[in-house]
Amino acid sequence: MYFTILILMFLSGFCYSSQLVYLPRQAVKTKDEVSPGSDVCLRCDVSLLSEFSTLQWTKEGKPTSNTTLIYNNSAYIILHTADEHNTGEYYCRLNKDGKIQTITNHTLTVKTHSYNGNVKTNKSIYRESSSKRDVSLICKTNNNNYDSWRWTWEKRPNSQIDLITVKKGGKVEVKGPIKPGRFSSTTYNSQAFTFHISPVLYNYSGTYRCITETTIYTTTILHTIRVSVEPPGGVLRSQSVLLTCELSEVTESVTLVWLRMERKRGVLEKQNRITEKNNKLQLRVNLSSFKTEPLHWQCAVFTENQLRALAPVILNFTSEITNAPTISTKIITVSNQRSTDNVTATNQDTEDSGLKMVIIVFCAVTVSVLILLSLLVFKCLKNTVDVDTGSGFKSQDDDDNIHYASVTVAASNQGADRCHASSEVLDNNAGVIYSAIKVQ
Template sequence: MGTMGIALCWTVVWISGYCHSLSAEVLFQNKYFIDGQKDKVTLEAPTVTNGTEFIWEWTLHDGRHKKAPIITIKSNGHQTRNSRIKYDILLEPEFKHAGVYSFVQTKPVNVNLAQVEVFGVKVLPFTWDPVREGSDVSRSCEVSRLPESATLEWERDGDPTTNTTLLCNSTAYIVIHSSDYTQGKYNCTLRWNGQRIFSIYNTLKVIQGTYETSHTLYRGSFNGSEVVLVSRSSFVFYSRATWDWEPVLETREVLVTSAEKDKPALVSMERDTERFSSNVFNGNYFLLRISPVQFGDSGRYACHFDRTLMALITLVTIQVSAEFPADRTRNQSAVLNCEISQVIDSVTLAWLRMEGDRGVLVKQEVLEPLDKRTLSLTLPSLHRDQLHWTCVVFTKSMLRAQAPLHLTLPPAPTQTGLLEISLACAVAVCVGLLLGVFLLYRRRAASAPSTAPMAENGEPSAPDAVYNNVTDLHNDQAPSTSPVAENGEPDTVYSNITDLQNDQGNADTPAQEDEGEGLQYLSFSLSTPSTDPNRQQRQFNPGSEQESDTVVYSSINTE
């Protein structure tokens, strides 16, 4: 076979391979596994009858690695039913192994044959131990990637929970407040386009009785928040119960409520009687409810049955606020503040921007007991998609409490308001133009050669009245002569009312001596100074000597 024949054969092989690559159907699959499960995850490859080299590639969900090669498989391209090569692979069920896996034929041509997306699900803690009554139970459920049309939520016995839940990025959190009669099955459920994909459940068991228990509760301070402090004796009955409170940074104890057996409780917090309440003490069960929770309610609460300590609970509160400039507008900045009442152990404060039911982490900070207790977030300007925020507190990556903050945009100018502003601006411009023309006319008239009548001694006669403001100019229709001293010269002309008041207080102020032609006239200064050197303004100082061509300017305020 000649060179032409060999080239023709390779061309046919290449075309057939290219056509195969175009016609090959990619096999798409989705796999799910729970982090820590026993069984391995099997990734199945399609049955392949041709090709000499294949490869498995891996792209992590978090984007750190893209198409990282895992294993390369070589074949002679000829297989029989009894000697078929298996191209499947097995994965350890670890959360870090989640991602997109591709099975690709690399020789003789590159063809993508299969793609398997593996979703990892991690529930913390993996196993749920029994908890003491009255404590908060915090759990999290995370999926390696949460598609846009998918939902991840906690349910109790198949129904959505009434306790605190939060979806942040790809993690659903739940806080079961003051566990009492909350024993039951809790499910972490993933739904995609309304269809349930999987549901992972755990059973919560609550040990009744709080004898000598000690735990910490976190609550947000906002309307609608609530905390229930539970105290219960398992077997023994008592005759009297009390709740005492020791506020933060104080050593004194305050009696909050007390009750005799089978009698209504008496609340001692007179100013907060409506917020504090208790049940009828039946001898072994006594609770304290605070609703709504305020930031100053933090501290340590102790419950005694007779003289026996039944429960010791530390309440930590968080509050949120926003700071705006005095002249608040939409384009100005805002500062969001989240404050925690005390830091007992290491905690994490975080600001989340809420997008519907999901929160997007914007800023977080780890706080230690001796650190500051506030997390601030500055927004350069407010936008419509930045109005709903939540401050959350985590301990050991578990949600403990949250406090929402809803902002409002300043009202935008209405169409009527914009029209009124436009008309006002137009009128102001017209008035300014007319006033400018009038003032320019007066300046030119004032700079014209004087035609004042001459006195008998050849000196110009005293000028008519000099006006200090436009009102005097319009009101005085008939000219009147200024007061004349005994020597026939006019009295002092004042440039403003201050000079007039100052001179009236000094009876010995001498009249200005006229050494030549004294031309007094009214001049108005425009915003743009004149460039004519013959009309440049000079400062007028009453009582000082002036040159023979003295020009006196009056001042006018046009506001």
Template structure:
């Protein structure tokens, strides 16, 4: 009977499950943040600027993914998924960046819906605008400053802030001349053809922020870029134990327009919002900090995201280092951390050195004792072994020394007995004692007394 009841319950449950409709993702919307030059027809991005593509869905069903792809292949830039929106940032676009980008919603490998954006890029860089770019300050970050003129120039240069601060210049058909203080990266132009000149910066440092201008020989500004840098840091910087807290700080070089800084905890490409704040010129703040406590292995990857008008402009990742229980406590303020294995090695080396020192000291002490024992006068050593009797002139007593075992190499123990006066009948001292037994000496004295009588 119970088996029949359980079978009926299962049949009812399966019937109801079939009747429940699957969760619908809702509409799929895509958008593109494109920086366009002045009076340019169409939706063309300015060459050398950044483009942000976003794809939003109202609800993301379980076991589903939302990702940007280009020509049936994943886009080269990493896709960030946050708040049911997939973002992708295309840095320093040029003609190679043009094409169709498609956002696809997949569930269990099946495409549920998709939508595309087509990107066009201008051929030249001439514009009167100043374009804003954001870059993280790290060894893996880079920036390509592209200058492409419509007419031919015999000389061109990249300068920063003031006209007299020339970073790099080139004449037609010659190698560029670097004036510093920023060295050109591997992607920089090695010669100038009269039209296009690229100044590649890698890595990007925090103090590289500022306005960069490409100027021709007629002093015409052909391209102007305002670079904003973003850096992240952790305190303590060398890692923490799971029961310790760590402070993460995100800082921007300048706040010209309202910015939204957000700290995101990463779970793969999916971001979880932990803290955010809106910065502006009025509040004069350029940082956002968050304190993390009781970290686990799946809470170590973080990113600081920079948004302008709900558009993702930059990402600055950081990974917290979680120390093992065998590691030495990290020093505050950038001290070095000794891992457990290194600490164990240090202990072994110290113990080995201490053991060697003890052995050497023991051997030296033994050598000194042996040398001291062997340094006694030969006659004294012979008398001690033979049990000689020595008379002491001051008190007239005789000291008898019982030797140790003859088999021993050194003399370790001896017994000393005071016998009495060691003089004969004539008052002369006895020169030889034949027996080592003190009772023989007493018997000799008694024989002397009888002979006297």
């Protein structure tokens, strides 16, 4: 009896624990209020993320278009340069075995102004140095009593210079070395004064301030990140590669991390914690003789377990035959050349044979024409000689009959004696030819 009760209690406890495993837990709710132009990082964590499970941030049911990173069983998104459009509800959901569970529910509110009483809003933002990156420095106010505004830049302490200035109702005057981008405010409308930087260069790091006549309205500290690959461009698969991630400056504790991206997840390769006392503001990783497909890497910047920026690198490995001319490549080239030469020689021989045939036919025709012309000339000359010698008879071989011929010759001298001569010739062929010559 007691044994049966123990079994029932055990089975009841097992079923209850199983229900606890599959029942979705209550989502963690958080709230955040930031000033315009801030970078907002959202993070949600799970105890264990299997290979076929996914974590996804959404805004009010729709996937976000911002940067998402899954690393160490956590999902991160970064909202760069937040404004009123980023205000709303954000959900981090776990998709496991077709079941969706909400892990975090975050409410984000973006203020309508950059200054709140005597509290200065200092923002620290991170950007990759790239021609495709930009940053907008936003200065908003609800007070219309200010007549002039300006954005200043301080690259180093005590080196503050004016970048752009404007007076109420006027146009912006550009004064500094950093030219405003196309999304910068061209006039001040007593509501917002924006300074847009595009592209972001590595030496643009520093402290930017929005200042009224006498008040520092907002301060933004820009940190720039630079990644590089040695050797640059495509590399051979058997060649070592050096990846470098460099930070312009630090004003807080920062952790640089090199992540090897496998699908959408980051796998730790190397990391380095950087403080203001640590002058080594870079992290390098040496990749030697990779035989895999092209790899996707990212340099991640963390501050207090919050993702602040990502700088991607895609390595394109190429084959040795394509990039470096080898012996086999040269042999293939020579063989192809020889084949081409053989085809060319064959075509040339065919053309030469045809040309020879044409020449032979032309020569034969020419010789035939010359022979015919020679015969005609010879015949004409013969006829001319016969006429000059007074022989106007046909050959006896042509006809055995009697032929008669009569020729009258005019004498050159008038009054010459007229004479009459006749002769008879008897040929052996029994032909008789009579000729009479009269001279006048």
